[in-house]
Amino acid sequence: MRLLFIGDIVGRPGRDIVRQSVPGLVVERTLDLVIANAENAAGGSGLTPEIYRELVAAGVDAITLGDHIYRRREIFPILQREPNIVRPANLPNEAIGRAWATVKARNGTLVGVVSLMGQLYMKPIDSPFTAADRVLSEMPSDVKVRFIDFHAEATGEAQLLGRYLDGRASAVLGTHTHVPTADETVFPGGTAFQCDVGMTGPYDSVIGRRIDRVLETRLTANPTAFDVATGDVRISGALVTIDDETGRATHIERVCVRECDVPRLEALGKRS
Amino acid sequence: MRLLFIGDIVGRPGRDIVRQSVPGLVVERTLDLVIANAENAAGGSGLTPEIYRELVAAGVDAITLGDHIYRRREIFPILQREPNIVRPANLPNEAIGRAWATVKARNGTLVGVVSLMGQLYMKPIDSPFTAADRVLSEMPSDVKVRFIDFHAEATGEAQLLGRYLDGRASAVLGTHTHVPTADETVFPGGTAFQCDVGMTGPYDSVIGRRIDRVLETRLTANPTAFDVATGDVRISGALVTIDDETGRATHIERVCVRECDVPRLEALGKRS
Amino acid sequence: MRLLFIGDIVGRPGRDIVRQSVPGLVVERTLDLVIANAENAAGGSGLTPEIYRELVAAGVDAITLGDHIYRRREIFPILQREPNIVRPANLPNEAIGRAWATVKARNGTLVGVVSLMGQLYMKPIDSPFTAADRVLSEMPSDVKVRFIDFHAEATGEAQLLGRYLDGRASAVLGTHTHVPTADETVFPGGTAFQCDVGMTGPYDSVIGRRIDRVLETRLTANPTAFDVATGDVRISGALVTIDDETGRATHIERVCVRECDVPRLEALGKRS
Amino acid sequence: MRLLFIGDIVGRPGRDIVRQSVPGLVVERTLDLVIANAENAAGGSGLTPEIYRELVAAGVDAITLGDHIYRRREIFPILQREPNIVRPANLPNEAIGRAWATVKARNGTLVGVVSLMGQLYMKPIDSPFTAADRVLSEMPSDVKVRFIDFHAEATGEAQLLGRYLDGRASAVLGTHTHVPTADETVFPGGTAFQCDVGMTGPYDSVIGRRIDRVLETRLTANPTAFDVATGDVRISGALVTIDDETGRATHIERVCVRECDVPRLEALGKRS
């Protein structure tokens, strides 16, 4: 199967390009499943029920989040009820949302979906290593394809988790830094890995925010509204090919959709 | 002119591939200047006089460092005396080493070399923004080509510094995370930018260190020796083309030299 | 002269006990000057012009702040205009507010007032050591009594700054942790020192906030409103005796005003 | 029963004053149990078997540690075998050492001993809240007196854990900042609490280390050997009175032994 993972969708620009491009991408790249990290989808921080539905309608089959997960209380019922959205599994047991989910791909394959957060340079949280062990053992053994979004800051921690899970997950793909890394690879055990798949939103920005605002605050300590930027909108993600029988990844490649690609993808998507 | 910047050289594997490949790269890529970050060159941490000389002999024209700069006291005299090695300019004034240097490229162009460190998720240090202003104003105005290694953890801080210096530096290229980012670009003002150019050393590792050791410590809290790994050695860096008259970058591309490239480069280098 | 420094005033409970008690404390303790840290005075975070005036009316002669200084934009004009309120001196030069102030004590002595912030475990900021040197050299040399509020997290950094400034400041007293330390002392050079003078506000709390709210967020990751608590309100501070001629401190003692002390202090204050 | 808890013993000066004073303190203060944090006992960092035995011989009945626990490998067998020394309970399950211990006090009462580490501004570690729940439920229910050393940086986290465990532990006393806080109290449920009991070692120092060395490194970024200081040695700790039947604390007071107290305590100790 072919799985596309879309990195942190930031604000309206990010949502717009997802809505315009994902149906066409499904056709163009013969995708069986689309997973997206939506922690910045609502005005740059958090997710709302409306946006959740907008993304699902656009062809996003499963959603992960990150440190901004609980920024909007309206999303709590969605986190509790909907079967295709997960919270980071290493949050406390009492945290709202499910620790893992399974979704069915277009080709009929069941896919386990997990979100984990890093500990280094993040808010205090329990070990993603222990949580990964727990979640992977809870999943039905017939779910061979297992996807993990590792929402983390430090490259060393991402690499270590990827190596730790090599052979036990089909893919360990990073989010949170909003910058794609050029290290996509399949580890020897069959786990596709990339430190960060990058951000889906405006690249004429500082990790999605208006440059002038972030700069003013940095130079003067004066707080400003870090509004979502608007220029040079892209989808950034990774496309992983996975053997459905074994759950082993066979290939990973970076995906970047730019504004100039949108008309073509829109046309492709409408025809389908 | 064409400038190659080589990311954090890690241990003997990193030094070996630099020594074997750089002379050939100079020929193959028609390089005018080679700058390298050598903060991990000595056993994974710091730099020694011998290794400094080894790198210079291999064709490295200027050297930057980072948080590990003072790990080996033997390097202090080199930092004080040699004209082609700089300390991070936002360290205290009293810190050993020069805050900027100029080196002459093979084509005769003078190039200013600066190192700065990030503040976010790093040890306390003064603002790299203020230090950049100071250092750039100290440099002779006829030094048009100005190179900055930004040794930093957080992508947002790297992007912000790059945008801040757009038009004032020829290149702002990152180091420290040991993972190359896929965001190389030339900003509108003519500054080449990349969050991190990646590590030069063993990629079958956790940011250069033995996987088993780092994993044991993470899983048990038991300290282990984080020895430099050995497998899948690469040079990772970026090649920037710069207009000598204006100092504006016109192009940037990622460079990755793998073990299979070494024989070809060695042959090329010997012929020169 | 006798100088009372009042630690972080938190919300209405903190302001109330200051208003009720400070006039009486001035009488009871024969105070020549009252300085207060007001960074949490407005609803637990920041300061407003009204609260600034309320505190001054209550007998607070000078005000320092901390990391929450710019939380309320309304305070900006006060920071720019009023002569008895300072911003942390190691913020960027462009930051709003004055880097130091002088105020006249009841006994006629001029007192220099400085605020500095720590670097360790705080948001990125320039060195308080360098900023202290700069500010102390800017102050007129006839200002012998020099007070420094060091708003910092780490005890080691506080002790180091205190030792560094020993003999150059009359007092280096800490704020920010909201817990008084039992280490008040006068260093050999004549600098009164205490890592933290503690918080002025509700002690039946978690550093001033409602226990139930902070606990829920910690246990579930669910964000809650960290409202200011209400029970067991205290003033916490330090009283320093200083030789006006030399600026050297001769004594420091912790001050704690509890709710049961308020009626007595109110009566004393009204009589004056 | 009366329990003395001695904060972080730092180097030889700390060990010396413990050896000289604890036997006398047992007499003078009619102590039933002495617990000490020894994470800095060996040259300022870690613990060795010899020093473990030295402390036990001096009258220390149980030992806790902290982030420096594994600095010396020689201590591993002691951590595995000895019944009166614990590792932080929120380290990974695989970490060497026991997660809790019970020791018998001089009056015959069994006392549970637990160490936990904070998450805020510390290296990544699992929740001390969850670990406290687990460890307290594992302890035999007839162990009514339960002591917890909370080795943490942030006051807010310490207060929150203390409030969380109020009524379930006899005492939650902090270590790690090396500065005693003036907030010792018994919470309504019967838990004695203090953010930090302070350091046992040289106070003419920066948290136990030579001032000149720490200052040089801070001002120049030049690493120096942070040797243990020598002047103004003190024991800092807290004395808690606990009802053996219920395990509830009834009183807590700070304890400070200074060099001038040593002759008296030595005489007292020898007589016993």
Ligand SMILES: [Fe+2]
């Ligand atoms: Fe995030």
Ligand SMILES: [Fe+2]
């Ligand atoms: Fe994000």
Ligand SMILES: [Fe+2]
């Ligand atoms: Fe580094």
Ligand SMILES: [Fe+2]
């Ligand atoms: Fe490095």
Ligand SMILES: [Fe+2]
């Ligand atoms: Fe603060």
Ligand SMILES: [Fe+2]
């Ligand atoms: Fe505060």
Ligand SMILES: [Fe+2]
């Ligand atoms: Fe510690």
Ligand SMILES: [Fe+2]
């Ligand atoms: Fe310690």
